[in-house]
Amino acid sequence: MKGVLESLIRGLGNGSVYALLALGFVIIYKATRVISFAQPAFMIAGAVAVSHLAQVTGFYAAVLLSTLLIAGVALAVERIAIRPMVGRPVFVVAIITLGVDVVVRVVVNGFIGLDVRQVGDPWGLRPVEFAGLAVQQRWVAMFLTTAVLVTLLFAFFRYTRYGLAMRAAAFDQETALAQGVSVGTVFALSWGLAGGLAAVAGTFVGTGQGVDQLTWIIALKALPAIIVGGLDSLGGAVTGGLVIGVVESLVQSYQGDLAPWLGQNFAVVTPYAVMLLVLLVRPYGLFGTPEVERV
Amino acid sequence: MTAGGGGPVAAEARGAVPPVLTVEDVGLSFAGVKAIDGVSFAVAPAELFAVIGPNGAGKTSVFNVISGVYRPQRGAVTFLGEDVLGRAPHRIAAMGLARTFQNVELFHNLTVLDNLMLGRHHHFGYGPLSALLWLGRARREELAARARVEDIIDFLELAAWRRHPVRLLPYGVQKRVELGRALAMEPRLLMLDEPVAGMNLEETEDMARYILDIRDELGIPVVLVDHDMGLVMDLADRVLVLDFGRPVALGTPAEVQHDPKVVEAYLGGAP
Amino acid sequence: MTVTRRARRPAGRPLLYTSYSQDMALLDTRAKKVWLGVLLGVAVLSSGLPDDLLILLAGAYVAAIGAIGLNIVTGYAGQVSLGHAFFVAVGAYTAAAISGDPGGRVLGFGITSMLVWLPAAGLAAALAGVVVAPLAARLRGLYLAVVTLGLVFLGEHVFKEWDHLTGGPGVGRPAAVPELFGFRFDADSALGTRAQSLYMLMLVLLVVFAVAARNLARSRIGRAFSAIRDRDIAAEVIGVPLTRYKTLAFAISSFYAGCAGALLYTITGFFDPGSFNLLMSVQFIAMVLIGGVATVSGSIAGALFITLLPRLTQELPALLPFVSGDTTQTPNVFQIQVALYGLLIVLFLVFEPRGLFGVWIRARAYWRSWPFSY
Amino acid sequence: GVIRGDDEEGQKGTVTTGVTNDPCPIPVDRTKGCIYLGTISDLTSGPFAALAVPITQAQKAFWNRVNRAGGIGGKYEVDVQAYVRDNKYNPETHNQVYQEIKDNVLGLTQTLGSPTTAAIIADLKANSVVSAPASWTSAWEFEDVIVESGANYCIESMNAVDYAVETYRPKTVMAVHYAGDYGADAAAGAKIAAERNGLEFTAVETPSGATEQGRAITEITKNKPDLVILTTGPADAAAVIGQSAAAGFEGRFIGTGPTWNPALLQSPAAPAILALYEQSSPGRPWGADTPGHKAMRDALGDVTPSDGYTSGWSWAYPLKAALEKMVAGGDISRKGLLNAVKSLTTVDYEGMLPPEAGNFSGDPDAATFRQTLINKPDKAAPTGVTVVRDFFTGPTAQSHRMDGPCFGKL
Amino acid sequence: MLEVRNLEVVYDDVMLVLRGVSLRVPAGSIVALLGANGAGKTTLLRALSGLLDVHDGEVTKGSVLLDGEPVHGLRPAQIVRRGVSQVMEGRRIFAELTVEENLRVGAHTAARTLAENLDRVYGLFPLLKQRRANVSGYLSGGEQQMLAVGRALMSGPRYLLLDEPSLGLAPSLVGQVRDLVVEINRQGTTVLLVEQNAPMALSIAAHGYVMETGKIVMDRPAAELLADDDIKEFYLGLGAEGAARSFREVKHYRRRKRWLS
């Protein structure tokens, strides 16, 4: 039982990182109908930036700076490579983000160098006792930070006109333009936010074990997460992230005993298995809005 | 069935041969909205039957029910003597039901030619393999189909646009292409949803002409929905008027035109 | 019909045809015939190129077969699939297993004839396609994309676990043996070097697959695919069964993918389950988009572009004196190579979103309206 | 059709494929000819870039030193910079770039990775292209054209287990390893050793990716083995060791060579590592005091120490020996080089490895080198480790018969 | 005043669609623009509201002046802020948003006056009020058309460009829309009305333009146009003797009148 709970909490920890990443994807998708494959690069860039800055400014300041920095980078990318594509087929844009990912990652790898880099977080692997359970502090930190950020985002989309503008722009850019929505601004906004979120997520990924040139792969976990939650739903992204994290963690702990025939490390693909199961029941994920069609 | 087919012809037809299409007490609602509420009518062979009514009255919904896009909660739809309720749209189409759409639903990236050829889809018999190889059968059938399509292109005067992607065509031409696509299906019944909406007079007159030719010379019965009263009242043999999904009146143009309910619900005092 | 059928010159057509069969021919214009002739000529002649280039091009041709396949399901039928790598893998392993050495470390049945393993690979992949289609048919746009991506990851897992078939990650297995009527294409022979034989083989196969695809595209099936892509409701209402055709699209596309997979590794002679990953799928998508959606010639161009790009970027840094070959410094040539790869893709698509095919269209449109500049 | 590969011999200045009478592009002595060696390594985006980069750099320095010391047999200098290619750790790419350079090089001073090298091994054999691998998988013992240096992973972990048996008397051993030529090879060695010592053995295959280590950690903390043989990458090692310890695990870890990275001592897992971890390796670390190590450190100047350099440097010795033998023998050709290799029984590693490590003659079992070391983490040491047990051969390795790659046996 | 001077528009760098169009929409007036399909009316409106580049179109010659300042080349959002708002051809509602959300987007540039504009639109179209919470994509064609018009009013524009607003509306509603346009205009909004329903358009417009294949071919006060024989025949469908023609009389091979050619 204790084991289950601990595994569960680990899942929530990792899950909240997936959730942050998923939010980035969803925000960009909401505004542009594009899945930005550049997110992994921004994530790792954020972590690496922190690992350098932390030595100078200390951890928390470093996270703040790196978040702004990466948001800036994302904005620049959007302006240069994405903005010209307003009104273009989304898959072309998706491939462009892929090219961006390649470029950014090469640059970032240059800053990683040969060694594993440490983000210099204050939590390390220290656990806190918590109702008899040993819970790593960083998981608590991840969970809380995510909660706060999500609340802020929801407030933003709820209480400004940009939430609506994004959906409108995503649905039909030309018409949105005709309503005076500056699609460019909407794009920039979404990329900026997504970049920042990726940076935070990256930092958390770096806690405990550091960052190396392969860490970016973790960002792909967000893809099944956003499908589970529904591509265009912020709430869905969070739910999806947590679900994926928890299921994955439980599978890591128990599949070996319960279902060895699935092969070792089935955990690696559980996110996708979960995704398929959800889609069999709900073609638009848990909270995604169905495509509206009538003739 | 020959030209000039006005009311009497249709009436006589109604007596003589069984109707092509019958709709009985159909009811359809969406999350509270009653789109259709107890609509019944029958279309006789070679009849030109019109459905009119205010916006949101349920005209398009009726079309969607008949062509299998919507599944009504109650009622029955019989086409060529078969009950088609709940059949997949493509099977109903294969039976010979063709329609056009209110907002042009063409295949935008395809040329006029391909759009028309697609109308003939279910007339082809060859399969993937002979398609890949383009041997005998595929080639033969494609050529034959092309010949029929060219007739329609001539008939609708689309020759000039033959190779244009339809998305670049002016609205009016697109409407004509859609009509052509429906004709290419060699339908037993043709349903037109607002064929002249957004057309100027000239084009409206042409469209009227085409509709009459289709009915008179090809003997294809037509169900017509439009808001252009001039057109409807001139062409239709009979008119069904809907309001809020309910039938308000059914009769010859002359009858419904002066029906106070219709005037009040629909016509208003507009030009 | 009221109007009698006439094979007359249609108004508004610049070219005169005396029969529909001419008008509907694959190469309906003289220009196309000439161009194709020239291109094929060049392709054949280039078998005189150095071996390493031939190997590269042979690979590009195989990739083109795969890209055409992806274009069928994604370009024509509009079902965006990131799962292509999976179907490629199915083909690769089917072929490798069939032609593999029965006594060997990994599964093999020792039937080396291409006539057996190539179709088998295609069919196995097609079958896989048919299996996933029902789920795919319910999904739209990027949902489908990510699900098919999931297919790649699940597949990767299976292939890594099933080491009796694949040899396992980091170890791998020998690929299918390209043997036809006793002739080995993967060995130097009287007819030419290994590279030359492979090159010609792939060239011929590419032509076959490309022509077949063009035929498909202009057939009722190709049209039905495009109809589904453009407006599925309308397609169904005019008589196109959606699910059946989506399934068909996946099947045919996967068949192409399977054959491509079977052939691809005969060139290296060896492959590893790690190869069939997201990157591969993405590269196929890139080929399709860069080449131009829903065009066979585009897919080929795209495949050449993507496959040759790394080679190109290898040469470029040589022109930039300031970058060092010292691998410990940043930036060094190798990093620049990778960066250029990404950069060129971005630039290209930003400036010509319709892909190489778009370039061609522009050029042609301009030519058509010459001498008027509009 | 033309058979390519040797027609360059016709060209002026060319002695044989990859050898010219003209000086090297960057010559020390213009009067000498040039032997070209290729490098195919994981230089940018692949999983082993962090090791591959220093390896490549070290070999550049190594041959540079050879050239300054008068080159090969006073006749030739060696160039390893003209034909360096990036394989991105992808077999197809590896094969492509190999095709590109193969007609310009005599041999390869580095071909990194097993699946990648497997994608060219057929061609290497067909054209007897002698190559030095950048990996210690046991498969290389069975390939003539491959000149590996230092014991393979399989032997290394046999010795690791034997060492632990002496030192900690474990009852249970668990191998936590990546799949394939690296991880499985080591795990197999551990298994063999465990069986020979009558220990209870379990193997846990783990994927790469720090967040993927959950299962490994659970297995460790659940089964509490006395000894864990760890064969992963550094970041994952940190995750496994750190979090197992955090969850109260107190058994010993011994990691295989590439598992280590000095930066681990800056990671949160550092305390756990210092307490529980030791590291086996096929050679002495950067800081070791031998003529070879010293030469390397001088040659490389002030780089961040990494045992990638150490490995890269030591791997080059056998090729140097073989080249000298070839030039002395006079048959300057790929065949000549291969024969030279086959006749090598010892190689002077300037103390980095025992001379027997360079035995490439006779049958694999006899030729296999079976000595490895054990190091312990040490914040003071340049690459974070110091030797606790110098070159030794454990009883298992001693008696084990090399009759095929180990990873097949897990 | 909204003024177009000798405007030339090209699509895809090659298709010349507007060939030197000039027209003036005096402040406070209603101006009607008639023309066959494909004449270039929509293109002209796109040029006015800066939406050309979305369609690979560009202004190659001439200028668009809003109160004397050139506005072509401004971004659409800027143009809207200056009080020009368009009802696009074919409704183009945001199908996935509810009716009210659509209207809110329309008010993107006029957040302050949101509430009052909302009431105003609901006042004009009670049907929309009923459906305010429905997903707009499921509305009937006509309902969507109302929504499109309503949405354009949400930005409280000074200049309203209407592209076939009566398209697909029931006769009674066409009447309403006409009265609505008059009303809007009375409230001080200048209107450029593109219509196929010529009788309706000319009955309320002060001035009318007729466009053919990218050129303005008639430019007269609406009253004169109504009296013009060609217009009578080809836009109003009145026979020479002034009585409405029956569609049944229409001859298929009827001569086609073209002002130029």
Ligand SMILES: Nc1ncnc2c1ncn2[C@@H]1O[C@H](COP(=O)(O)OP(=O)(O)OP(=O)(O)O)[C@@H](O)[C@H]1O
């Ligand atoms: N798929 C659907 N989901 C929800 N409501 C629908 C759907 N289809 C139609 N409706 C509703 O049903 C009613 C009838 O719609 P329908 O399109 O049939 O009207 P119509 O008579 O065609 O009107 P118009 O003349 O404007 O086209 C409308 O109020 C519409 O909102």
Ligand SMILES: Nc1ncnc2c1ncn2[C@@H]1O[C@H](COP(=O)(O)OP(=O)(O)OP(=O)(O)O)[C@@H](O)[C@H]1O
């Ligand atoms: N995006 C585009 N690319 C190329 N050509 C176009 C494009 N949009 C329109 N055209 C062409 O420009 C011409 C004018 O089109 P436009 O839509 O302006 O006509 P219109 O007067 O609005 O017709 P309608 O009354 O049907 O709306 C047409 O011939 C059309 O084919």
Ligand SMILES: [Mg+2]
């Ligand atoms: Mg309708």
Ligand SMILES: [Mg+2]
């Ligand atoms: Mg228009």
